[in-house]
Amino acid sequence: MIPGARAAIAAGGAGRNLLKVALCVAFIAAPTAGDIGSCGQELAELDPQKFFLEKLAIDCRQCQSCELSSVTCERACSLEGLNELDFEPNCFPLVHDGEVCLNALRAAGCDEYAAYVDDVAPETPTECNFCPIDQRPEE
DSSP: OOTTHHHHHHHSHHHHHHHHHHHHHHHHTOOOTTOOOOTTOOOOBOOHHHHHHHHHHHHHHHHHHTTOOSHHHHHHHHTGGGGGOSOOTTOOOBHHHHHHHHHHHHHOOHHHHHHHTOSSSOOOOGGGOSSOGGGSOOO
């Protein structure tokens, strides 16, 4: 046993507090949804067509299962968005970035997804914000 541990456990407070801190760190420091499994993966640019086709499928599935109605949902389910299968200029996300984004979209609840497909002010999940406007190089 670690020196002093028996005394701390016997005293009650320090041993329990240490356990509480360890549990809190384990849960708070956990990776975000979809951000697991990149170790050893080669760096490769994300194929925009593959990514956006899968994103349209996820958008349509989520819109249907959550019974959401928006222009984004209609475009995803009718495949109208097929002509917009490219990233912004000077934006080159990696395959892992796309995987994390798609996993986050799959894991999103209905309230979150309603915000993503909102017609007025759609939100972008942080996992899918590959090239934030404020961090883009000037052209």
